[in-house]
Amino acid sequence: MATETHLDHFLEHVLKAIADQVNAPLAEYWYYSEPNNVAYVGLTYWQGQILKPEEQPGHMGLSGYPVPPERVHQESHHQRRGHFIVKDMATSAAYLQIAQEYGLDAGAWYRSRGVNSFLHVPLILADKTIGALMVFLPGDRPFTEQHIKLTYAFAQQVTLAIQLIRLAEEAKQTAILSERNRMARELHDTLAQTFTGIVMQLEATQAMITPMTFEPAQKHLRRAGLLARQGLQEARRSVWSLRSEALKSGDLPTALLRIAQHMTDHTPIQTDVIVDGTPIALPAEREDHLLRIGQEALTNALKHAQPQKIQISLHFAADAVQLHIVDDGQGFDLQQQWRGFGIVCMQERTHQIGGEFSLRSQIGQGTTIHVTIPLPPSKAKGS
Numbered sequence: 001m002a003t004e005t006h007l008d009h010f011l012e013h014v015l016k017a018i019a020d021q022v023n024a025p026l027a028e029y030w031y032y033s034e035p036n037n038v039a040y041v042g043l044t045y046w047q048g049q050i051l052k053p054e055e056q057p058g059h060m061g062l063s064g065y066p067v068p069p070e071r072v073h074q075e076s077h078h079q080r081r082g083h084f085i086v087k088d089m090a091t092s093a094a095y096l097q098i099a100q101e102y103g104l105d106a107g108a109w110y111r112s113r114g115v116n117s118f119l120h121v122p123l124i125l126a127d128k129t130i131g132a133l134m135v136f137l138p139g140d141r142p143f144t145e146q147h148i149k150l151t152y153a154f155a156q157q158v159t160l161a162i163q164l165i166r167l168a169e170e171a172k173q174t175a176i177l178s179e180r181n182r183m184a185r186e187l188h189d190t191l192a193q194t195f196t197g198i199v200m201q202l203e204a205t206q207a208m209i210t211p212m213t214f215e216p217a218q219k220h221l222r223r224a225g226l227l228a229r230q231g232l233q234e235a236r237r238s239v240w241s242l243r244s245e246a247l248k249s250g251d252l253p254t255a256l257l258r259i260a261q262h263m264t265d266h267t268p269i270q271t272d273v274i275v276d277g278t279p280i281a282l283p284a285e286r287e288d289h290l291l292r293i294g295q296e297a298l299t300n301a302l303k304h305a306q307p308q309k310i311q312i313s314l315h316f317a318a319d320a321v322q323l324h325i326v327d328d329g330q331g332f333d334l335q336q337q338w339r340g341f342g343i344v345c346m347q348e349r350t351h352q353i354g355g356e357f358s359l360r361s362q363i364g365q366g367t368t369i370h371v372t373i374p375l376p377p378s379k380a381k382g383s
Helices: 007-022 077-081 093-102 106-111 145-208 215-242 252-263 284-305 341-352
Strands: 026-033 038-046 049-051 084-086 117-125 128-137 270-276 309-316 320-327 356-361 367-374
Touching: 007 026, 007 038, 007 049, 007 128, 007 145, 038 128, 093 106, 117 145, 128 145, 145 215, 252 270, 252 284, 252 309, 284 309, 284 320, 284 341, 284 367, 341 356, 341 367
Parallel strands: 270 309
Antiparallel strands: 026 038, 026 128, 038 049, 084 117, 117 128, 309 320, 320 367, 356 367
């Protein structure tokens, strides 16, 4: 297991090893999804096979169910780290409650697989419970102290593996960020500056030609100047698309304002950024996604809508942040064009941070994009 770098493969080894050591017919890895702490089944080992969630129709962990808050956050680390054993799922108060509230007879589902008791060992990372290892036995076989210690040992290895993979992903993202910034600098220092020089030279040449005698030349020069300005604008948009320092030098409203100003520079389009409520710092991932959603909406409007005005609104409420982007452009037919790549990207970004995305548009009446991102509990309480 020490040489396995893929998390799912590592978990397969862990579940198989636990099942072999405990002589258990069934073992599962569960993970908790933030911010609502809903539990989902990740992988299952059953009768010598590794099963993915989608290979287990009817499993209660497919749709997830809320984890009691005391199982995730506890004042006492000892309480939160504690394991527990359910000796009979048929009479377990927790499973009876699940059956009553969610219509899921989990006990019957597990009993159909020949097990009736289980050991639950939490996975603790820093100050949070992020999941659990669960080992199942037939009702006539008890869990021993050795079984518990062994499962704890494997739980620690799983937690360590998850942490190492997260650190590796952070390092990867840092490397990607560095390369994006380098590319942005090169675009700015080469392509954007070259277009600026072309525009200046064309303007100087145009001023030297007499319109009465060189009207055809003037026409071509004006066309070349227009193309150069468009190329300069696209270069600037590319730079701001690559750069992510916008949030490092200011908050989200400021970053949106700066990007809007840069993207509409040298255009007649009026762009307003309105902030309602008291701005608060969000987790970095959420701020970055909101910034990119606003940027993509701006890009789409500038490229396709031919608007005269674009309004960006940020509303900070007690339990959510809302982002509105409204333009008065030509709009489009939702039935035919709403699945464009830019819109899909905005939807995916919204869903990655647990938000809701909506889009309204009608030909001749502009487009409205609305994104709602729920605040984490600590933010919603203002702490």
